[in-house]
Amino acid sequence: MPLELQRIRALCFDVDGTIADTDDHIVAQLAAWIDKLPGVSGRRSERVARQVVMGMETPVHGAYALLDRLGLDTPVDRLRSRLRAVKQRGADPAHTRNPEALDEVPHEMMAGVQEMLHTLSKLYPMCTISTGSAPRVERFLEHFGVRELFTAVVGAQTTRRMKPHPEPLLYAAEKMGVAPSECLMIGDTTIDVRTGRAAGAQTVAVLCGFGTEDELKAAGAGLVLRTTSDLLAVLDPKEDPLHEQTASPEPTSAVHGKS
Known part of the structure; x- marks a missing residue:
């Protein structure tokens, strides 16, 4: 089943392999x-x-x-x-x-993601959900000038349980003032997909990290994209002229998965 775009009110991003090329x-x-x-x-x-x-x-x-x-x-x-x-x-x-x-760990931002985040932040509240430490993620986001775009940075010590337990996403949803079912979880592993589904959120998986297309689809990703920056064409009407005509936009680099 395609994503229900009209349901999405907030975005939850994994960090390593999704927005950070680490x-x-x-x-x-x-x-x-x-x-x-x-x-x-x-x-x-x-x-x-x-x-x-x-x-x-x-x-x-x-x-x-x-x-x-x-x-x-x-x-x-x-x-x-x-x-x-x-x-x-x-x-x-x-x-x-x-x-x-x-x-000490070299890292870069995924290609096109910095610009994408600036655009999407005008449309949705956003947060990051990582199994790494919040201070490391904060420093990374500050380095690229995007920390202020995120309502919350959820790390390993933020909640009692980590992904794939839904608690980090439930916490993030509360911080953003939305229901978990109104969130979209974006990540590169089956762990991210399972986290989103366990919390009742929709999910988008990306192929620029650890996950493979087959395993991400099998985990139940609502949509599989080749790169994280491809998300812009899915969520921003200005980037996709078909956006208003269909609830399941299909960028040229997208591969559909399960709901």
Whole structure:
């Protein structure tokens, strides 16, 4: 089923892999560390790193099961600590005391997203929902001059539970003064899709991060877009001349999923 555009009153954005081009940097840093572990090297280290990063998005931290299958029980705690340090700069007091430490992970904004955010902020209240630390996200948004566009920045410590639990989105909806069902969750992983659906929100998935088209569709994404900036043509009438004629606009780079 297509998106119900008339229902959308607020936007919730994932950060890494959606508006921030950080995923590959995180994977590269972790892969370099994993490469030094016994039994893992080369391409396998990158594959393991990518799977571990995805696992860290879940409440049960799927990295443990993955490393157990690889026979890496001994260094698992060290790996978990290392990954937390890489993914959540600023969560550790040592990092928050040193602002420069927040910039240790290289990051850029996804192409076209900065302009898109400025345009969409005139149409909808917006927030970010991330499993990283709020200070890191705040610093990233401030660096690109878009922090003031967001009503709330929801991070790992903002709510008791993280994605895919609906609590972060429920919190964001309250801050924006809308019902969860009036929100649109935008993200690059099945975790983001599951979060939105669990909260009763509509969802858009993007292919510029970790998720694949098949798995995002299977998770129930209402719409799958090739890039985050493609969202502008879906939500801004000025960008899509067919917008007022149909409730399911289809930009040239869009791939439809489930409701």
